[in-house]
Amino acid sequence: MSTSKVVIVTGASQGIGAETAKAFRAQGHRVVATARSIAPTVEADHVAVAGDIGEAATARRVVDAAIEHFGRVDTLVNNAGIFIAKPFTQYTAEDYAALLNVNLNGFFHITQYAIQAMQKHGSGHVVTVTTTLAEKASSHVPSVLAALTKGGLNAATRSLAIEYARAGIRANAVSPGVIKSPMHPVESHATLAGLHPVGRMGEMSDIVNAILYLDSAPFVTGEILHVDGGQSAGQ
Template identity: 60%
Template sequence: MNTTTRVAIITGASQGIGAALVEGYRKLGYAVVANSRTIEAGDDPMVLAVPGDIGEPGVGQRIIDAALEHFGRVDTVVNNAGIFIAKPFTEYTDADYDAITGVNLRGFFEVSRAAVAAMEDHGGHLVNISTSLVDQATTAAPSVLASLTKGGLNAATRSLAVEYATRGIRVNAVALGIIRTPMHSDDEYAGLAQLNPQKRIGEQSDVVDAVLYLEHAGFVTGEILHVDGGQAAGH
């Protein structure tokens, strides 16, 4: 166990933005604990795969415990895992509510609570992945449960940033617009690009760049950084 190498935990890490973040942190020299429901171990000994549904009680603590047992410390958590279901409000089901709040809220809460406890002796950084729909709702994507949960994450980001500012723990969020990921099919992108003033789709590298900027920005905490082509600014 090497307790000097910095360690990042990334949820939702098996594909898309999460997998790109794993690669980004490895390039920085971080060891990575990668979580998703079905993630499998790879060839890199500095990437520990911890499968599990963070919406289930106890999984968040298990991820942090695995990081401490394997690498000896926790320095950064990127709460990337999330569920997004766009539906008219009255068509949401109880199952939709349970799934979205389970991952977006319970997952964030349990992972972050355990991580902050592990960071208190040396400091650290939480990054919460949010959405610009919290700031700029649109009829093109009715998504009140995303706003309910991710809006809560934005508020929690600021609250935790203030609570832990003097203890060396920074807390920030990255609010995303439309990013090219497996969540969308190729034929959707032309229409989705119209949701932001730049009229284009963001790339996964744009998200990684934003998260890694915050990782290096020691005087930045409580920030909601929009990576959305100007979507949150207006149309």
């Protein structure tokens, strides 16, 4: 366990978050998982904390749980996110509030607390899941609120990387295309596959493997790693 990291994963009750938590545990790391609907548990290598990640109190409880049970925080995976595809004028105030709460507040609070913990031992890594639609808009997918929030996270990732580079703390992002996950019903897969130059949707393992790569790449920081079947290159 001398090489075991302590990894926090948000949005970890299902989909990419759950698969990411599973993959880190399979590598011998200890994981603190959080989501609204997750069942609270405490195991030798896994702690689950239920709560709204947009709330500062939840973020505080998650980081405190990592320190209480495992003594430190090495990696934070900001995976929690909401995506709502609507024409811009049809977004409601509730849509706007929901995306800001999870996508921005859910990044801000826990990243602050995690970096504070990382600074105590002079190393760490923050990796955030964003979206290629933040940089390459598509006429097939109206996504202004995703661009507004996730695009901000790409910019924040670069800024964090520079601010904390000499403190031994890295910051990177994974920018996915459309991934086969519980977010997308099966009947939509054929249409969504056509949005990618490679002609198919991505798998959750594609994103998990990108996160694992970035976490194991000590000379990589400030990177927005596109895992999008060529979407970011063009159509």
